[in-house]
Amino acid sequence: MEIYWISGSPYAWRALLALEVKGAPYVSRLLDFSKGDTKTPEFLALAPRGKVPVLKDGDHVQTESLAIIAYLDRKFPAPPLLGRTAEETGRIWRAISESVSYLEPAGRRIATRVFFGDTSEPADQIGKAVEEARAELRGMEDALARRRWLAGDQLSAADIAVYPFVELLLRAAGKDAAQPLDLRLLPLAKTYPAIAAWRERIMALPGYERTFPPHWRPAGAAAAR
Ligand SMILES: N[C@@H](CCC(=O)N[C@@H](CS)C(=O)NCC(=O)O)C(=O)O
Incomplete structure (x- = not known):
């Protein structure tokens, strides 16, 4: 299998994480x-x-990152990422769908403002995106305070789908251009401790290093292989 991706794309990151979690053999493009x-x-x-x-x-x-996860889950059944019971599948898709509907649109608007300096969106609108992102993170924090993974006690497609958008927001929050937005995200361990612990669990997954956006690495740092 070949995976085509670009560095820093949260959608591509999903596909790479799913490949690694499945231990599927792939060629990186x-x-x-x-x-x-x-x-x-x-x-x-x-x-x-x-x-x-x-x-x-x-x-x-x-194509389509969520469809790629579903394809891989069917092709490489272990570990199951889309649930083993109807209830699990329902919980996983709910978390994915909520992220797609609420966290991602807000995250994309914030990232566009911060990374590309796009000020076409009025201040009150971008303020709304910040509020929306905060509300979603608060919901995730509450969920992760009760369980290890977003949709239960096992890693699932929900974690893989949501995680890259959390990283995108964290990266945005660290930029000077984000200061006027008052994201109140950093330091994560203080603002959202359960999300911070969940993030550590994702980062500890085997193969995680290979999925990390190369251009996000500090200069000179190579991927651990
Ligand atoms: N819905 C798609 C979104 C994919 C997407 O927007 N990819 C962006 C990178 S974040 C892209 O390839 N952009 C390149 C371009 O538009 O030329 C998915 O989930 O895979």
Whole structure:
């Protein structure tokens, strides 16, 4: 299998985490967004939307990060990421769906403002995104204070789907451009201790290092392989 991805994409990060958790053999195809790699005719032939992640498994081409997780879960059943019982599956999809509906849109708006200096959104609107992100993190904090993983006592697709967006927010929070937004996210261990502990558990997963966005690493630090 080949996985096409770009550094720092939360969607691509999901796919890489799922591959690692499954222990699935894969070849990494790291694309460079700034060089237009996602818009070449070759890549568009594979993925007409020109977006990563893309998983190529023989003749099968799978796009959309959540669909890639589902594909891998079917192909490599252990450990199960989408539940073993109806109840587990329901809890996992609920957490994923809530993240897609609420945390991600807010996180994307905050990240766009901070990383790309996009000030097209009025201050009160971006303030709303900050409020929304905070409310979602508070909900996660409460859930993770009661259980180890977002949807129960086992790592699931919910953790894999949500985690990269938490990292995106944390990275944004550390930038000067985020100061006017008053994210109140750092230090995480103080603001959201249960999320901080959950984050440590994700970072301790085997293969995690290989999924970490290369351009987020401090200069000179290499991926531990
Ligand atoms: N819904 C898609 C979103 C994928 C997406 O937006 N990927 C972005 C990176 S975060 C991308 O490939 N952008 C490259 C481009 O638009 O050229 C998924 O879940 O996989």
